[in-house]
Amino acid sequence: MKNSKKYFPATIKLTALLLILFVFGVAGCSKRDKQNPQNKKSITIKGSDTMVHLMSTLAEAFMKKNPEVMISITGGGSGTGIAALINGTTDVCASSRDMQQKEKELAKEKNILAIEKTIAYDGIVIIVHPDNPIKDISMEQLKKIYTGAYKNWKELGGPDHPLNVLSRESNSGTYVFFQEHVLNKENYAPTVKLMPASSSIVQSVSADKWSIGYVGLGYTKEGNIKVIPVKKNDTSPAIIPTHDTVLDKTYSIARPLFLYFNGEPAGNNKIFLDYALSPEGQKIVEETGYIALK
Amino acid sequence: MNKQRLKSKIIKYFLQSCGSLSIIIVLLIFLFLLKEAFPFIVSPGINELFHNVWNPVSFQKEEFGIIPLITGSVLVTILATLIAIPFGIIGAVYISEVASPKEREFLKPFIEILAGIPSVVLGFFGLVVIAPLIKQLFDINTGLTALTGAVLLAFMAIPTIMSISEDAIKSVPTIYKEASLALGASKLETIWKVIVPAALSGIVASVMLGMGRVVGETMAVMMVTGNAPVISMNPFTSVRTMTATIAAEMGEVTIGSEHYMALFWVGIVLLIMTFSLNMISYRVLKKYGMIDK
Numbered sequence: 001m002k003n004s005k006k007y008f009p010a011t012i013k014l015t016a017l018l019l020i021l022f023v024f025g026v027a028g029c030s031k032r033d034k035q036n037p038q039n040k041k042s043i044t045i046k047g048s049d050t051m052v053h054l055m056s057t058l059a060e061a062f063m064k065k066n067p068e069v070m071i072s073i074t075g076g077g078s079g080t081g082i083a084a085l086i087n088g089t090t091d092v093c094a095s096s097r098d099m100q101q102k103e104k105e106l107a108k109e110k111n112i113l114a115i116e117k118t119i120a121y122d123g124i125v126i127i128v129h130p131d132n133p134i135k136d137i138s139m140e141q142l143k144k145i146y147t148g149a150y151k152n153w154k155e156l157g158g159p160d161h162p163l164n165v166l167s168r169e170s171n172s173g174t175y176v177f178f179q180e181h182v183l184n185k186e187n188y189a190p191t192v193k194l195m196p197a198s199s200s201i202v203q204s205v206s207a208d209k210w211s212i213g214y215v216g217l218g219y220t221k222e223g224n225i226k227v228i229p230v231k232k233n234d235t236s237p238a239i240i241p242t243h244d245t246v247l248d249k250t251y252s253i254a255r256p257l258f259l260y261f262n263g264e265p266a267g268n269n270k271i272f273l274d275y276a277l278s279p280e281g282q283k284i285v286e287e288t289g290y291i292a293l294k
Numbered sequence: 295m296n297k298q299r300l301k302s303k304i305i306k307y308f309l310q311s312c313g314s315l316s317i318i319i320v321l322l323i324f325l326f327l328l329k330e331a332f333p334f335i336v337s338p339g340i341n342e343l344f345h346n347v348w349n350p351v352s353f354q355k356e357e358f359g360i361i362p363l364i365t366g367s368v369l370v371t372i373l374a375t376l377i378a379i380p381f382g383i384i385g386a387v388y389i390s391e392v393a394s395p396k397e398r399e400f401l402k403p404f405i406e407i408l409a410g411i412p413s414v415v416l417g418f419f420g421l422v423v424i425a426p427l428i429k430q431l432f433d434i435n436t437g438l439t440a441l442t443g444a445v446l447l448a449f450m451a452i453p454t455i456m457s458i459s460e461d462a463i464k465s466v467p468t469i470y471k472e473a474s475l476a477l478g479a480s481k482l483e484t485i486w487k488v489i490v491p492a493a494l495s496g497i498v499a500s501v502m503l504g505m506g507r508v509v510g511e512t513m514a515v516m517m518v519t520g521n522a523p524v525i526s527m528n529p530f531t532s533v534r535t536m537t538a539t540i541a542a543e544m545g546e547v548t549i550g551s552e553h554y555m556a557l558f559w560v561g562i563v564l565l566i567m568t569f570s571l572n573m574i575s576y577r578v579l580k581k582y583g584m585i586d587k
Contacts, residue, residue, distance in 0.1 A: 170546070
């Protein structure tokens with residue numbers, strides 16, 4: 001036993017010590033996380049890419065007033081956020097579309113009661129390259145473009161060039177909203193290009209002359225793009241998406257933006273929701289390019 | 295010294311478990327994929343996977359045909375390999391046979407840097423630089439095509455092909471070269487007719503490994519191929535690869551849904567593809583004695 005020190009050199013001892021610390025550390029962490037989920041000082045918000053800019057600006061202003069609360073925001077798409085709410089991996093879900101029946105059933109199976117709160121409005125804007133001579137577009141034409149019935153700008157009264165149709169990925173709320181309200185629940189044509197983010201649609205439309213794409217109102221400030229006014233049907237006037245036309249619903253592709261909670265919001269979740277709906281929060285909504293509730 | 299023996303035994307087992315860790319991890323991953331994907335066979339049935347339409351989000355009927363995704367991956371991989379082979383092999387020949395030692399010292403680190411560029415950076419470069427270039431060059435509607443993705447992936451495969459081919463060429467015995475030169479063959483003839491054929495097995499293996507890298511690459515292809523799930527072998531159309539589909543859609547799915555399981559099937563197909571590519575290259579290398587038995 002006198003020589004026992006030799007068998008355990010310093011490095012081995014150190015490793016063992018680290019291992020023990022690690023195990024205890026992990027145990028400690030998991031213990032702390034389980035305490036009082038309602039009173040914890042952090043909120044995770046996941047979901048709509050359209051709303052990421054809005055949510056992060058709101059959260060920044062909120063954290064300045066309530067420094068004890070940490071808010072972390074991730075995008076990924078409304079579908080991603082709703083799935084995360086159902087899977088229990090986020091506190092709040094930001095979504096630019098409402099939950100589908102199927103998702104509600106899944107949530108019920110997992111004992112999640114999704115409560116929906118509208119915090120702002122948004123218009124979906126149809127964008128093309130500035131050199132494109134097209135003046136306006138009707139809902140019917142949009143449907144034909146995205147379901148693949150139209151393949152050439154000629155069919156829309158434009159020059160003889162094939163259409164390059166751009167859409168968001170299927171995890172996007174804008175994708176599903178567009179499918180529901182513009183395509184009347186029909187399927188997108190397989191030739192439609194699915195872009196990973198709204199900014200890549202803007203980027204691609206400004207680079208490729210004969211592209212058409214859709215993005216949220218907040219994305220029209222950047223890029224070399226032209227916003228196309230939309231007609232409800234062939235005879236109605238072409239409406240440009242603006243604050244007023246979205247709010248009074250004369251613009252055809254307007255939608256509410258939601259926050260979803262698991263159960264009636266309480267604790268910090270409620271304080272945050274109240275802040276978003278307060279005049280101060282609604283002012284941020286307007287400043288970031290979305291449309292306030294009133 | 296019993297304690298000494300015990301100690302060495304413990305260390306031996308520790309090292310052994312470290313060594314077999316990767317095997318265990320691969321097996322566990324495969325089992326996990328199968329476990330998550332399996333219920334799909336019961337409902338809606340494995341036949342659903344062999345349809346021609348991938349349309350997982352629909353108000354009518356969701357369709358999980360993975361054929362367009364497979365053809366997308368195959369098209370991009372083949373194109374990328376075709377682009378990468380000449381550059382990779384000629385580069386390897388140059389570095390090992392023609393370049394002066396000084397040049398070699400200069401070139402090799404750059405190849406390593408090319409291998410180390412994060413794929414998202416490469417993807418961004420592709421979106422802003424390569425896509426408009428390809429659009430102009432071929433006078434097509436958009437630069438977001440299978441070809442654009444293939445060019446970017448070729449950038450990733452070239453370092454792999456180059457460095458392994460270079461090893462293969464270096465391991466060709468110098469007597470071959472000397473004999474060829476002594477018989478009056480020129481340097482160029484010696485390289486193409488003697489050295490390269492002698493190193494061919496290693497070169498083939500390097501191409502296979504490069505392909506394995508290309509098949510599994512995600513971020514760069516997702517950013518530049520347009521992601522339209524159409525069945526096409528035309529390099530100027532948009533395609534959707536298996537990797538991009540998993541990356542783009544995994545986040546949105548509810549655990550246990552049909553869409554979730556379909557994505558796991560895509561993952562299994564992908565794993566089998568990369569696994570067989572790696573196996574083939576391993577076999578080739580082993581057969582010609584480039585890996586110790």
